[in-house]
Amino acid sequence: MIEFKNVTKMYGSNVGVENIDITIEKGEFVFLVGPSGAGKSTFIKLMLKEIEADEGTITVADREVTSLSNRLVPQHRRNIGIVFQDFRLLPKKTVFENVAFAMEILHAPRKVIKKQVPLMLSLVGISSKANQYPHQLSAGEQQRVAIARAIVNNPPVLIADEPTGNLDPDTAEEIMNILQTINNRGTTIVMVTHAKDIVDRMGKRVVAINKGKIVRDAEGAYREDD
Amino acid sequence: MIRAFGYTIKQAFVQLFRNKNMSTASVFSITAMMLILGLFFMLVVNVNLLASSAEDQFDSIEVYLLDEVTQEKAEEMLEEIEDFDGVARAYYMSKDDAMEEMKSRWGENAYLLDGLVDNPFPASIIITATDLSVEGDIVDQLEGMEGIEDIKYYQEMVGKILSITNYIQTGALILIGILIIVSIVVVSNTIKLTVHARAQEINIMKYVGATNWFIRGPFLVEGIIIGILSSVISAGIVGFAYYQFVESFQQRLLILFSSGMVPFEFIMINLIIIFVAIGISIGALGSILSMRRFLDT
Numbered sequence: 001m002i003e004f005k006n007v008t009k010m011y012g013s014n015v016g017v018e019n020i021d022i023t024i025e026k027g028e029f030v031f032l033v034g035p036s037g038a039g040k041s042t043f044i045k046l047m048l049k050e051i052e053a054d055e056g057t058i059t060v061a062d063r064e065v066t067s068l069s070n071r072l073v074p075q076h077r078r079n080i081g082i083v084f085q086d087f088r089l090l091p092k093k094t095v096f097e098n099v100a101f102a103m104e105i106l107h108a109p110r111k112v113i114k115k116q117v118p119l120m121l122s123l124v125g126i127s128s129k130a131n132q133y134p135h136q137l138s139a140g141e142q143q144r145v146a147i148a149r150a151i152v153n154n155p156p157v158l159i160a161d162e163p164t165g166n167l168d169p170d171t172a173e174e175i176m177n178i179l180q181t182i183n184n185r186g187t188t189i190v191m192v193t194h195a196k197d198i199v200d201r202m203g204k205r206v207v208a209i210n211k212g213k214i215v216r217d218a219e220g221a222y223r224e225d226d
Numbered sequence: 227m228i229r230a231f232g233y234t235i236k237q238a239f240v241q242l243f244r245n246k247n248m249s250t251a252s253v254f255s256i257t258a259m260m261l262i263l264g265l266f267f268m269l270v271v272n273v274n275l276l277a278s279s280a281e282d283q284f285d286s287i288e289v290y291l292l293d294e295v296t297q298e299k300a301e302e303m304l305e306e307i308e309d310f311d312g313v314a315r316a317y318y319m320s321k322d323d324a325m326e327e328m329k330s331r332w333g334e335n336a337y338l339l340d341g342l343v344d345n346p347f348p349a350s351i352i353i354t355a356t357d358l359s360v361e362g363d364i365v366d367q368l369e370g371m372e373g374i375e376d377i378k379y380y381q382e383m384v385g386k387i388l389s390i391t392n393y394i395q396t397g398a399l400i401l402i403g404i405l406i407i408v409s410i411v412v413v414s415n416t417i418k419l420t421v422h423a424r425a426q427e428i429n430i431m432k433y434v435g436a437t438n439w440f441i442r443g444p445f446l447v448e449g450i451i452i453g454i455l456s457s458v459i460s461a462g463i464v465g466f467a468y469y470q471f472v473e474s475f476q477q478r479l480l481i482l483f484s485s486g487m488v489p490f491e492f493i494m495i496n497l498i499i500i501f502v503a504i505g506i507s508i509g510a511l512g513s514i515l516s517m518r519r520f521l522d523t
């Protein structure tokens with residue numbers, strides 16, 4: 001589903017990522033870990049084609065990202081749902097509208113939107129708050145809305161950049177359960193995190209990056225020396 | 227397609243209202259620009275008409291004949307003149323013809339001429355030259371002829387009018403250009419504010435895979451609405467002012483220039499077409515410019 005072949009990205013003389021080689025299969029759930037400045041965000045931005053690789057090729061959902069023309073970038077982004085640490089909901093839209101927004105952008109018919117959005121809201125367990133505004137919600141609830149928005153168009157890949165960073169442990173666990181549910185439906189998930197306990201408990205594939213290089217790629221736990 | 231269009235239009239209006247103050251301010255400033263622009267437009271159009279009517283009206287040489295010259299003598303002179311170099315056409319105008327022509331030119335005020343006991347207008351031969359520049363040569367030849375009281379020609383005056391009109395036109399065009407650029411900057415600043423207010427939304431749109439045109443659409447329409455609003459308002463004001471002006475000065479001007487002023491209907495139709503076209507371009511350009519940096523991925 002996701003493949004990096006010998007990918008290097010430099011920021012001037014700063015290393016973003018260097019000679020990254022990795023394959024992530026369809027339906028996998030992968031943690032991307034590493035210290036601050038390791039290159040995790042760079043990895044994600046490369047996938048989204050927010051930045052261009054200097055060398056190597058990147059493929060996401062059978063589409064070669066590195067050679068993609070700018071015109072096709074929007075198409076490519078539709079294959080990737082994204083969730084951020086800070087939720088990034090639109091404050092003036094209700095929960096329903098925030099999720100519907102992602103479908104409107106793709107010109108989905110009103111009828112389809114009216115069916116699909118409640119489905120997603122119930123999947124993330126927030127149906128009862130459909131008509132509330134983000135500021136009326138707890139942090140955990142806001143993150144649920146953000147997740148619903150990320151998956152409403154059924155992207156094959158979901159990226160979560162520290163989705164539990166702003167949440168207390170119990171709420172974080174709820175969010176992880178939702179991500180697991182989504183992963184069970186077949187969505188490939190790449191999650192960037194610093195949360196050792198979560199990584200340990202989930203027992204998934206862990207890719208550790210340091211100074212732009214993959215230093216470990218194994219099933220199981222987060223290790224301090226990563 | 228239609229759905230996308232509906233979304234775009236709706237968003238544009240939502241944005242306009244959310245930024246009420248800024249939208250109003252830019253409509254006002256662009257209207258102000260366009261009023262000035264309209265002023266120049268009317269000036270240029272009328273100066274143009276004046277210039278071409280001056281060319282038509284004054285491209286002739288009027289040869290006034292002494293009262294003792296008989297009609298037959300005048301016909302002979304006419305034939306002689308028609309053979310001069312540079313004469314395109316020439317005709318004889320009797321004293322009565324001259325009176326009639328003056329009456330028709332004075333229009334409503336023609337009754338003033340009825341009070342005259344003797345017809346004061348001399349008979350004349352009116353010569354049309356092939357070109358303004360040869361008028362001098364024709365006059366030189368006329369000076370050798372008998373029975374002429376006076377020769378009137380306007381070579382220098384017409385030349386001056388034409389060169390002044392040229393200056394006015396060039397000046398007005400430069401000013402119009404500057405005004406348009408200023409208007410584009412005004413719109414682009416307004417849109418920039420909306421773009422900033424919606425930066426987060428745009429960012430999310432990009433992540434969800436909205437195309438640049440989809441993101442740009444509402445801003446483009448917003449700019450165009452601002453442009454059209456301003457152009458309709460200013461065309462209305464300029465048109466009204468012009469109508470009033472024509473109503474009160476037309477009669478007096480007609481005595482000076484047979485052409486009078488460019489008709490209101492002509493000005494109005496063109497004003498609306500030109501203003502709306504300029505308004506749309508200003509709005510569209512302004513919004514595209516303000517978003518250019520924003521949409522670079």
Ligand SMILES: Nc1ncnc2c1ncn2[C@@H]1O[C@H](COP(=O)(O)OP(=O)(O)OP(=O)(O)O)[C@@H](O)[C@H]1O
Nearest residue numbers: 011014015016034035036037038039040041042043
């Ligand atoms: N726009 C940029 N210009 C210059 N250097 C950059 C830029 N973005 C990132 N870097 C550098 O690239 C390296 C990797 O940064 P990146 O943001 O990918 O780290 P990260 O793993 O996401 O860190 P964090 O956990 O703090 O988010 C760092 O050394 C950083 O300073």
Ligand SMILES: [Mg+2]
Nearest residue numbers: 037040041042
């Ligand atoms: Mg980062």
